[in-house]
Amino acid sequence: MKTLAILVLCSLAVICLTSDASAGSQPASDNLAQEGLFVEREQASTVVRQKRAAGDLSLTQLESLREVCEANLACEDMMDTQGIIAAYTAYYGPIPY
Template identity: 75%
Template sequence: MKILIALVLCSLAVYVTSDAALDSQPAEDALALEEGLFMVKDEASAVVRQKRAAGHLSLTQLESLREVCESNVACEHMMDTNGIIAAYNAYYGPIPY
């Protein structure tokens, strides 16, 4: 008898969590959910901005970072020990390009 009760409870739990129970939602809710899943590529690129990896900076960009960092003695010292990317990020924030 305990096994039968356990089987009934398990089957009820499976039914409640399955798609059969979710199909009873109104069509309006399903459409509202689908509209929020996709967006135009231009909107997506504005929301999720691609950042360049530090290794892909040109020599001109690295030189401009170095010039900015050389004006600060602490940044210049960190640049000599940890590199220009780490020093610029520590003192001036993320690289603007």
């Protein structure tokens, strides 16, 4: 029964790959070639996500950083004196969000 199902799926895949439906996707690639791969700086800056400043973190994000830092005694001590942002950055690198 499993062999029959595999044969049916393989035959459907071959039919889909060899059908004329793949010819319909060529105009989309032509549009991409006409538009080009480069965009203006202003347009790109609206699309690309900007890095957030440390002060923009939510309480949930700060709490998750605090939980990670509490597992390391040195990080926890630094967190108490210099703050969670400085301690996390010193021991674990840049903040992931």
